């Protein structure tokens with residue numbers, strides 16, 4: 001059977017599911033069958049967004065047979081939804097069941113696998129907070145895949161047809177793989193927020209501080225991808241300037257010890273970068289390390 005004639009049912013069609021389903025339909029890769037969210041209203045909204053399919057409430061038994069099943073619920077609901085699907089009587093051996101989670105292995109679908117379904121996960125490294133924008137900009141998105149070869153033989157060409165850049169991930173390391181993404185993107189707003197708290201404490205208005213940091217923050221990210229990570233690392237730690245580091249920490253510890261602790265923890269990894277470049281003498285690196293861990297800084301006492 002041609003992929004375009006294969007029917008896709010979706011259990012849990014929220015932000016990510018809507019964007020992916022709209023693309024599958026637009027590219028005529030699959031025929032959309034039924035969409036079942038928790039509420040009928042939400043299922044209807046998903047059908048309207050995707051532009052195809054039939055809205056169903058909650059239970060897979062009402063969805064009819066399909067060659068492909070996407071379980072696009074939140075991560076914690078994937079295994080329970082797979083269990084309900086397996087017990088519904090509608091799943092057939094040879095059907096493909098997949099999810100989109102980066103932190104959850106495809107083994108969350110084992111209830112379906114035990115019935116002879118082929119299971120996999122395809123994790124798009126993308127922010128789907130606005131599904132319409134995500135669908136428009138999906139081409140070029142990296143997608144981490146793992147699971148049964150028979151499932152991936154169907155899913156990988158379909159995602160490739162959407163312009164995805166596919167790579168394989170080892171299911172054992174998915175939590176680490178996905179957790180790493182927190183540093184690459186999720187925590188960037190948190191780092192900016194830390195900067196805002198320091199500036200506000202220093203008497204600089206939040207809007208001024210945000211505007212002041214916008215150019216340098218953008219330049220730094222550009223430098224990471226243009227020059228490399230270690231060469232893009234600037235500031236006192238990168239120069240082995242122990243005195244400034246001690247003053248930073250002392251000032252931060254005085255208003256919020258959590259901020260100074262984060263500075264010291266991130267600074268340790270920064271020193272790994274400095275060491276790798278071999279541009280700063282080892283003695284200066286060690287002095288900077290000592291400044292990051294000095295009791296004076298931790299207690300908030302005056303720096304020399």
Ligand SMILES: NC(=O)c1ccc[n+]([C@@H]2O[C@H](COP(=O)([O-])OP(=O)(O)OC[C@H]3O[C@@H](n4cnc5c(N)ncnc54)[C@H](OP(=O)(O)O)[C@@H]3O)[C@@H](O)[C@H]2O)c1
Pocket residue numbers: 011012013014015016017036037038039042043058072073074075077081099100101102103123124125126127128129
């Ligand atoms: N959002 C992202 O940026 C992103 C990026 C990459 C991967 N992902 C992955 O994509 C998956 C979905 O994430 P999302 O952000 O799209 O979540 P979401 O917007 O919260 O959507 C989840 C959908 O699942 C439905 N649902 C929840 N439990 C259900 C159940 N037991 N039966 C039927 N439907 C159920 C919800 O229905 P109601 O609307 O009725 O509540 C909702 O429509 C997750 O595995 C996530 O890790 C997300």
